[in-house]
Amino acid sequence: MMALTKSLIVLRNLTLVFCFIISCAAKAQAYDHPVKIGVVGLTHTHVHWILGRPDLGDIEIVGIVEPNKELAARYAKQHGYPMDIVFDTMEEMIEKCQPEAVTAFGTIYEHLKVVEICAPLGIHVMVEKPLAVSMEHAVKMEALSKKHKIHLLTNYETSWYASHDKAFEMVTNKDIGELRKLVVHDGHQGPFEIGVNKEFLDWLKDPVQNGGGALTDFGCYGANLITWFMKGEKPVSVTAVTQTFKPDLYPDVDDEATIILTYPKTQGIIQASWNWPIARKDLEIYGVSGQIFCDNSNDLRFQLSEKSPEKKLVLPQRPYPYNDPFALFSSVIRNKLILHDNDLSGLKNNMIVIEILEAAKLSAKERKSIGLAP
Numbered sequence: 001m002m003a004l005t006k007s008l009i010v011l012r013n014l015t016l017v018f019c020f021i022i023s024c025a026a027k028a029q030a031y032d033h034p035v036k037i038g039v040v041g042l043t044h045t046h047v048h049w050i051l052g053r054p055d056l057g058d059i060e061i062v063g064i065v066e067p068n069k070e071l072a073a074r075y076a077k078q079h080g081y082p083m084d085i086v087f088d089t090m091e092e093m094i095e096k097c098q099p100e101a102v103t104a105f106g107t108i109y110e111h112l113k114v115v116e117i118c119a120p121l122g123i124h125v126m127v128e129k130p131l132a133v134s135m136e137h138a139v140k141m142e143a144l145s146k147k148h149k150i151h152l153l154t155n156y157e158t159s160w161y162a163s164h165d166k167a168f169e170m171v172t173n174k175d176i177g178e179l180r181k182l183v184v185h186d187g188h189q190g191p192f193e194i195g196v197n198k199e200f201l202d203w204l205k206d207p208v209q210n211g212g213g214a215l216t217d218f219g220c221y222g223a224n225l226i227t228w229f230m231k232g233e234k235p236v237s238v239t240a241v242t243q244t245f246k247p248d249l250y251p252d253v254d255d256e257a258t259i260i261l262t263y264p265k266t267q268g269i270i271q272a273s274w275n276w277p278i279a280r281k282d283l284e285i286y287g288v289s290g291q292i293f294c295d296n297s298n299d300l301r302f303q304l305s306e307k308s309p310e311k312k313l314v315l316p317q318r319p320y321p322y323n324d325p326f327a328l329f330s331s332v333i334r335n336k337l338i339l340h341d342n343d344l345s346g347l348k349n350n351m352i353v354i355e356i357l358e359a360a361k362l363s364a365k366e367r368k369s370i371g372l373a374p
Helices: 002-028 045-051 069-079 090-097 111-121 135-147 162-172 198-204 219-229 325-333 347-366
Strands: 035-040 059-065 101-104 124-128 152-155 179-187 237-243 256-262 267-273 280-287 291-294 299-303 311-314
Touching: 035 045, 035 090, 035 325, 045 059, 045 069, 045 325, 059 090, 059 325, 090 111, 101 111, 101 325, 111 124, 111 135, 124 325, 135 152, 135 347, 152 325, 152 347, 162 219, 162 280, 162 291, 162 299, 179 219, 219 256, 219 267, 219 280, 219 347, 237 347, 256 347
Parallel strands: 035 059, 035 101, 101 124, 124 152, 179 267
Antiparallel strands: 179 280, 237 256, 256 267, 280 291, 291 299, 299 311
């Protein structure tokens, strides 16, 4: 009987997944034709997100840029794309494949070059988090995107969490009173420790190519989310402490960072680490009267007052196109939805993210709080 029950649960879960994919595919078919996408770089392992994505009819990968042919061939074997769509340079891929948009999965330092080449050609760009390695790069990218009227989005895994969407709704509705504190925990045991492939690890621990260590890799999530909850308001000041607990593995970058964002009536705390014993991406939100805990993408707990009991929600995946970066990207390109400034993928939010990260690096270096211009 127990074996039968387990089999029925597995069957039910598989049925739900199948129905969800069919539903997404049906909605994606509303497009006249899929957006032609070029994938620039394969060294960021988040690239498996787009390479392994089911075909929903909303995007079509027409070309890939990756000079490391061994890496490209390895992923081709895993995902089934032909090697004749892989090119050494963006220029060659654009000329041969004519993409409408590109997704950048190389180093963070390379994001600027992607925009410099694509923006003048009217090709839209989505980069993997964070937007840039520095404010200098970010300002140039912003100027190019505005001059040439392209969409420039930044993708974070946490942008698609149903728990975050529900928490944002509750905070906006003042369910826990005026916002007082947000605490964001992100990270894992370390990229080397979890077995990140060499092509990714080589630049993750490079202060030039990545812009930092854990502070950049995981601090960006907290800066993005806190800026969103604060409706695009900049912090008054940024204070950060960084450490390197494992200099034998990460000699040139931090592996531990704590960042405090000070607002007139709210405080944000970002704990970014390559030292967590258990990988995590979770969020704590405290108001004057209540509190919310986003434990992961779907599990949310809340307590609206000290006298009320804690309640738990298990939330379903968000609807298409808010469940997937490439669905959102294609919807924006096809004018099916408008991306607002403070949206998690939006440019204004992510310019503030880079300003926060740059101030955090300076704060840690100089051991003092850094004020931000209004």
